[in-house]
Amino acid sequence: YTVVLIGDSAVGKSNLLSRFTRDEFSLESKSTIGVEFATRSISTDDGKVLKAQIWDTAGQERYRAITSAYYRGAVGALLVYDISKYETFSNVERWLKELRDHAENHIEVMLVGNKSDLRHLRVVMTEDAEAFAQENGISFIETSALDASNVEEAFSSILTKIYEKVSRKSMNSDAAGSGKTKPMANNASKVIVVDNENDDAAPAKKKKCC
Amino acid sequence: MEEESRLANLARLLGGERVSPAVVRGLGFHGLDVESELVVDDAYVPTGAEAGAGTGAGTGAGADTGHEVAGRAGAGAGAETGAENMIDGGSKGTTDDGGDRVETETDDGSVLSTDSAGLYAKYAGLRLRVWQVALGVLPEETARWGAAEDEAARTYRDFVDLFTREGEFPPADSESEEFTVYTQIRADVERTWPKVPFFQVGDSGLGEEEERFHDESLTRILWVYAKLNSGIAYVQGMNELVAMLLFVAAVDTPEGAASARPMAERSASRATVTAAEPRAFWLFTNLMSEIKELFVSQLDYSDSGVMGAIKAIEAELQWFDFELFEHLQKNHIDPRFYAFRWLTLLLTQEFPFATSLRLWDALFCDGHRFAFLRHFCVAMLIAIRARLLDAEFAAMVSLLQHYPPEDEVPFAVLFELACSIADRSYRSLATYDKVCEGPLDRQMGTVEWVPFWAVLALAPSRDRATIFLYKEKSKTAIDEAVDLRGATLESLTVRQRNTSKGARQAFRLATTRGNLYLGTFNHLSPRLEWMAAFARVLDTVTALVDARDASAVFDICAWDATYGIAPPRVESDPTSPLADSQLDAYYDDRALWDAQLAHWPLRASAAAAAAASDAAPR
Numbered sequence: 001y002t003v004v005l006i007g008d009s010a011v012g013k014s015n016l017l018s019r020f021t022r023d024e025f026s027l028e029s030k031s032t033i034g035v036e037f038a039t040r041s042i043s044t045d046d047g048k049v050l051k052a053q054i055w056d057t058a059g060q061e062r063y064r065a066i067t068s069a070y071y072r073g074a075v076g077a078l079l080v081y082d083i084s085k086y087e088t089f090s091n092v093e094r095w096l097k098e099l100r101d102h103a104e105n106h107i108e109v110m111l112v113g114n115k116s117d118l119r120h121l122r123v124v125m126t127e128d129a130e131a132f133a134q135e136n137g138i139s140f141i142e143t144s145a146l147d148a149s150n151v152e153e154a155f156s157s158i159l160t161k162i163y164e165k166v167s168r169k170s171m172n173s174d175a176a177g178s179g180k181t182k183p184m185a186n187n188a189s190k191v192i193v194v195d196n197e198n199d200d201a202a203p204a205k206k207k208k209c210c
Numbered sequence: 211m212e213e214e215s216r217l218a219n220l221a222r223l224l225g226g227e228r229v230s231p232a233v234v235r236g237l238g239f240h241g242l243d244v245e246s247e248l249v250v251d252d253a254y255v256p257t258g259a260e261a262g263a264g265t266g267a268g269t270g271a272g273a274d275t276g277h278e279v280a281g282r283a284g285a286g287a288g289a290e291t292g293a294e295n296m297i298d299g300g301s302k303g304t305t306d307d308g309g310d311r312v313e314t315e316t317d318d319g320s321v322l323s324t325d326s327a328g329l330y331a332k333y334a335g336l337r338l339r340v341w342q343v344a345l346g347v348l349p350e351e352t353a354r355w356g357a358a359e360d361e362a363a364r365t366y367r368d369f370v371d372l373f374t375r376e377g378e379f380p381p382a383d384s385e386s387e388e389f390t391v392y393t394q395i396r397a398d399v400e401r402t403w404p405k406v407p408f409f410q411v412g413d414s415g416l417g418e419e420e421e422r423f424h425d426e427s428l429t430r431i432l433w434v435y436a437k438l439n440s441g442i443a444y445v446q447g448m449n450e451l452v453a454m455l456l457f458v459a460a461v462d463t464p465e466g467a468a469s470a471r472p473m474a475e476r477s478a479s480r481a482t483v484t485a486a487e488p489r490a491f492w493l494f495t496n497l498m499s500e501i502k503e504l505f506v507s508q509l510d511y512s513d514s515g516v517m518g519a520i521k522a523i524e525a526e527l528q529w530f531d532f533e534l535f536e537h538l539q540k541n542h543i544d545p546r547f548y549a550f551r552w553l554t555l556l557l558t559q560e561f562p563f564a565t566s567l568r569l570w571d572a573l574f575c576d577g578h579r580f581a582f583l584r585h586f587c588v589a590m591l592i593a594i595r596a597r598l599l600d601a602e603f604a605a606m607v608s609l610l611q612h613y614p615p616e617d618e619v620p621f622a623v624l625f626e627l628a629c630s631i632a633d634r635s636y637r638s639l640a641t642y643d644k645v646c647e648g649p650l651d652r653q654m655g656t657v658e659w660v661p662f663w664a665v666l667a668l669a670p671s672r673d674r675a676t677i678f679l680y681k682e683k684s685k686t687a688i689d690e691a692v693d694l695r696g697a698t699l700e701s702l703t704v705r706q707r708n709t710s711k712g713a714r715q716a717f718r719l720a721t722t723r724g725n726l727y728l729g730t731f732n733h734l735s736p737r738l739e740w741m742a743a744f745a746r747v748l749d750t751v752t753a754l755v756d757a758r759d760a761s762a763v764f765d766i767c768a769w770d771a772t773y774g775i776a777p778p779r780v781e782s783d784p785t786s787p788l789a790d791s792q793l794d795a796y797y798d799d800r801a802l803w804d805a806q807l808a809h810w811p812l813r814a815s816a817a818a819a820a821a822a823s824d825a826a827p828r
Contacts, residue, residue: 009394009397009398009446010397010398010401027404028401028404028405029401030401030402030403030404030450030559031397031398031401031446031447031449032446033446033447033550033551033554033555033559034546034547034550034551034554035546035547035550036611037547037604037607037608037611038608039604039608053604058446059446060394060445060446061507062445062446062505062507063446063507064507065507065510066507066510066516066546066550069544069546087390087393
């Protein structure tokens with residue numbers, strides 16, 4: 001599965017990625033230029049091994065033309081903002097539009113409020129983000145790449161959702177197929193807004209597919 | 211066993227038994243001795259050799275100018291800079307005491323034992339000046355440098371005054387575009403080269419805020435640039451470029467040299483960094499004038515934009531290594547995955563800091579502006595071809611985004627490969643591949659590698675140590691250089707070529723081969739000052755190589771002959787360059803080349819190599 005990390009620059013995308021794939025955090029990470037890539041496998045409850053390819057993208061506007069190419073083919077997106085910087089949250093809407101314009105219609109999106117360890121600097125309230133996520137039909141979680149809280153949950157939750165969606169789809173369309181690394185590609189579907197609850201790794205959500 | 215004997219052969223061919231790793235390290239991978247400490251194994255230190263008079267003079271000059279620079283930084287004025295003095299003083303010294311230099315050399319390469327501090331002082335400012343001239347910040351005439359620097363500094367200060375007024379810097383209106391630019395700059399500046407001592411918050415006890423003066427300088431430079439070039443403004447990644455430039459402007463000074471540290475490990479005081487700001491700004495401005503297309507997203511898909519540049523890399527790869535090209539394509543490795551960052555950041559993220567500095571020398575001095583960058587990128591791909599061909603998608607992307615470290619893929623190998631590509635020399639490329647027969651990158655680490663540029667500096671024609679100096683004018687300068695060189699390197703012949711074709715050829719020979727100082731030379735017109743600086747650098751190299759075993763160098767030069775491939779050469783006059791048409795015929799005729807390869811079975815040549823090296827003089 002291909003998952004992209006998007007969001008304003010310096011919200012901690014790269015550290016989320018390194019925390020998840022290598023369990024590392026660096027206070028001294030550099031800005032991402034273009035895209036970076038890492039993989040990790042997780043296993044689902046039913047014992048399936050999900051292999052995730054995660055693309056970390058540059059935050060700045062200038063790089064969108066380039067990075068948007070990676071949305072294509074992505075089945076999931078973690079849209080990251082920084083709970084201690086309000087602009088990064090207000091820009092979330094623009095990022096969503098970016099996804100709608102460039103990504104697969106049925107991409108699974110999760111809003112991620114990162115840097116939850118910076119409690120004293122919080123300016124984006126959890127409730128606001130929750131409400132926003134609800135409105136837009138995407139899931140939501142707060143994480144801290146620094147203290148590792150919820151990072152694992154965020155990734156595994158989105159991967160599980162994707163997995164369920166894909167296996168459901170392949171069942172429905174029972175056209176053999178077997179997703180694997182390139183599960184998307186075709187499937188002409190309209191824009192489908194995912195309805196969802198929020199928070200937590202609660203799976204069991206589905207959405208219709210064509 | 212066969213494997214071992216092949217490696218042994220290769221090592222012998224490369225002079226591995228005779229060349230000390232320390233010498234290789236000292237000379238080679240990070241550039242000139244300015245860069246690396248010249249630590250020489252006991253066994254290799256010529257007995258009784260001490261730093262000669264020349265070195266003493268060099269150190270003296272360094273100290274003098276250090277004094278001046280310090281004064282300058284304090285006063286914020288003053289036309290003279292240390293480096294300029296160094297060059298001036300150096301040239302005069304060299305011309306005047308040619309005798310000393312000869313002595314120095316007959317002293318069995320006493321330069322060898324020169325302590326690194328002395329060498330640093332001797333070459334302080336060289337890199338900065340080379341960059342400044344190569345990027346057109348300073349004119350070629352050294353006499354005008356003082357005035358030019360003054361004016362540049364003044365202009366920059368004016369810009370700063372203009373753009374950093376209260377309420378504008380940082381911008382007060384948090385809704386404005388300006389504010390976004392400013393915050394972006396800040397966010398990136400704070401995470402620039404965190405692992406390089408220069409940029410680290412040190413332990414001066416001043417506290418983090420106080421020590422963040424590098425950030426201030428970087429921010430100011432980027433901000434002024436963004437204000438002046440609002441069409442481009444600030445693009446992520448520019449911070450990395452400015453950082454390199456500011457770094458060199460601040461530490462490649464007599465003051466920095468006095469720290470007796472390799473360049474990459476130096477730090478600088480607030481005053482020095484602030485004083486270096488104007489230089490860094492203009493270096494950056496001029497650099498951007500050459501590569502800004504890479505940063506403008508509207509141009510992304512034009513030929514000059516970043517995608518155009520990426521396509522050019524792909525095309526070059528396709529031509530040089532079709533198998534690899536095809537493999538990458540088949541596996542959906544979009545070149546944007548790696549080449550985007552390689553290009554826009556001029557490879558700063560892929561190598562250690564010191565290596566990047568060395569690489570930039572070559573990039574800036576490239577006669578075919580930034581074509582060498584492309585060649586180098588292609589070389590980076592080819593150098594790890596075996597691994598790439600083995601790998602699957604994810605592994606390939608990881609490999610390309612986290613390029614293998616230097617002990618696995620030596621910089622010199624990449625460099626030489628890139629130079630070969632620049633020369634469009636299939637011969638050299640194939641050499642790497644065939645000699646190692648397979649996973650080049652896995653074997654190179656075990657091989658002692660004589661610095662390619664030492665070889666090239668001494669023997670670009672591969673059978674004689676001949677250096678061509680092509681120049682259309684400045685006969686006097688050439689003659690003087692001949693004298694200089696003649697006094698110190700008798701094996702070198704200096705010739706003048708008055709044709710533009712000759713000049714181009716020399717460029718190909720020198721510049722694209724990354725021989726910085728030789729290349730700079732041709733690029734800049736051989737001002738005496740530059741010649742002197744170059745000659746001194748070359749002396750050091752020569753002394754080092756001589757002191758080892760000169761035949762080691764020539765062994766390598768004979769490498770081609772050993773492997774039965776004659777380089778194209780006009781027999782009647784070995785010193786004259788090939789006509790362009792001849793070269794092109796040779797290089798463009800793939801069939802001819804393939805035919806040659808067909809007669810080149812490794813085992814036969816290995817046997818020949820063994821025989822040859824047995825016969826070779828020790």
